[in-house]
Amino acid sequence: MSDVLQSIKTLQEAIQYFADPDNCLQYVAQKRWGNSPICPHCGSDRVGFITTRRVWKCKHRDCRKQFSVKVGTIMEDSPLGLDKWLAAIWLIVNAKNGISSCEIARSLGITQKTAWFLLHRIRLAMQTGTFEKLSGEVEADETYVGGKAENMHEAKRKQKIRGRGTSGKAIVLGLIERGGNVVAKVIPDTSRETLHREVKEAVSPVTEGSVKDYITHLYTDGHSGYQGLDEQYIHRIVDHAIEYVRGNVSTNRIENFWTLLKRSLKGTYVAVEPEHLFRYVEEQVFRFNNRKAKDGERFNKALEGIQGRRITYRKLIRKA
Structure with a gap:
């Protein structure tokens, strides 16, 4: 699957590839779990895939819950398809001067409010959290x-x-x-x-x-x-x-x-x-520190940060 992204060099090629729901699902699942999906609820690797609904079901006797590839990530509970999510991630990580929620809304055919929330969740994935100390x-x-x-x-x-x-x-x-x-x-x-x-x-x-x-x-x-x-x-x-x-x-x-x-x-x-200023600062730090990478490599780097991070709209607008 990584070979596929190495061959994708432009936004147009990325959108064409991720227009297929199966390609989106396989790619995100591979980035999250490799070849062994894991239940985000109990951590069991005894899971089965339900092809008609594109979700997994945990087979552990104390769990038995169903989950999608979005559960446990910044995309959890989002009604947007993976095609829009992946296109938005590609756009923001490769836009040197950033990209506004209005432009994302026009490009993906969603509301500005949804695009604003979408971008903030992607910025959460772009936060490095830890780093090696600077020297020299x-x-x-x-x-x-x-x-x-x-x-x-x-x-x-x-x-x-x-x-x-x-x-x-x-x-x-x-x-x-x-x-x-x-x-x-x-x-x-x-x-x-x-x-x-x-x-x-x-x-x-x-x-x-x-x-x-x-x-x-x-x-x-x-x-x-x-x-x-x-x-x-x-x-x-x-x-x-x-x-x-x-x-x-x-x-x-x-x-x-x-x-x-x-x-x-x-x-x-x-x-x-x-x-929200610190989120925009982290966004620019991510792009700067990955400035020597190719577009597909920056895209993959951002995807590595989607798991285990989630922020709600209420928290973003500071409502209880």
């Missing part, structure tokens, strides 16, 4: 996400904008290993305590006295919150009030990631609620 040469920087002051009503602008104009905006911290992956997350503030905690959690410190010695260079701007990291890292600072590059010291790579993130937020999604 690492850049750290923070950015602010929120409405532009020039677009605000004068009264609202006076109420929200203070100092540098960052008051009331969400803060995203990013760390990137040169030539490697990026880690980004929404943080509550840019205090020294917060920045130190997040950097230490994501970046390997300098180690000594081992054959596997490695040195971590940490490059940041002149923000005072990064001061004091010299004990764990070889910390170098570039003062943006004076220069943006000094030899090998710069934060240009993480700045490039911010460009990609803000292009999707401002150009594609336009309006992002603060409580």
